[in-house]
Amino acid sequence: MKLQCALAALCFAAYTAANTVPEVASEDRHPEIVGGTEVPVGQFKYITGLRGGSATSRSRCGGSLIAPKYVLTAAHCVDGFKIDYAAVGTHYTSGGADGERIRVVKATQHPQWSSSNMRYDFAILELERASKMAPVALSFDNDAFNAPGVTATVRGWGATGSGGAQSKVLLEVGVKVWDNAQCANSIVGIHESMICAGGVQGQDACQGDSGGPLTAIKNSQEVQIGVVSWGESCGQANKPGVFSRLSYAKDFITPYLTNTANLRTN
Secondary structure, eight states: OOOOOOOOOOOSEEEOTTTOOEEEOOTTOOOBOOSOEEOOTTSOTTEEEEESSSTTSOEEEEEEEEETTEEEEOGGGGSSOOOOEEEETOSBSSSSSSSEEEEEEEEEEOTTOBTTTTBTOOEEEEESSOOSSOOOEEOOOOSGGGSTTOEEEEEEOOBSSTTOOBOSBOEEEEEEBOOHHHHHHHSTTOOTTEEEEOOOTTSSOOOOSTTOEEEEEETTEEEEEEEEEEOSSTTOTTOOEEEEEGGGGHHHHGGGOSSGGGBOOO
16 A cells, blocks of 8 residues: 655664764664555565564564575664574565565674764675575676666565554665765765665655665666665655665675676676
């Protein structure tokens, strides 16, 4: 169902008012998909919900299956939180009605990750066993397919309104990519390892769960170009969500890929 709500830029990690340093949110605050539409059941089965405690509990963060035994997410999703299960290919934020629930055995953050400035907000989760779902294709290129003005897509189980309840089903929204220089004029702390998208008040342009994928269409194929990371001033125009740019994590991610079939470079 279409949600008639104003834009609320990513809230999982907002800036503190006192010192403009990105603040990683607590377990009880989630990035929001406001104005999103429900994803058809059974599509985009690489999308993963990250759960603590029980295999059927509520997803705290999002992620993407990049290889049968590995999930890509945000580094801040595993800062102070123990992710016990990856719910791969599920349509729902909790429960066990569909998809796979696989125990997470290891979490590895990007070696340059910094919680003080949110740079290199990447982490890899190793699964106890291989998933049967098809991994997402990745693009490490900075090219016309993720250039400013391109409409990308985010999906997740975030709240459906500012301060509202978390969505029970997977939602998606389209977000336009910004030029980083333009984004830096609106938000303090933008780094070349980040990509900005969204920021149009009253439109379907709000992000999904932290750690979830930012995707674009490249040569008729959906490819992941970023990871949901942080944002500033939920609900305001000209305040896009900020994503970690995949091109800055190629050396970190590539060793976890079982083959280059996941990799799209042309």
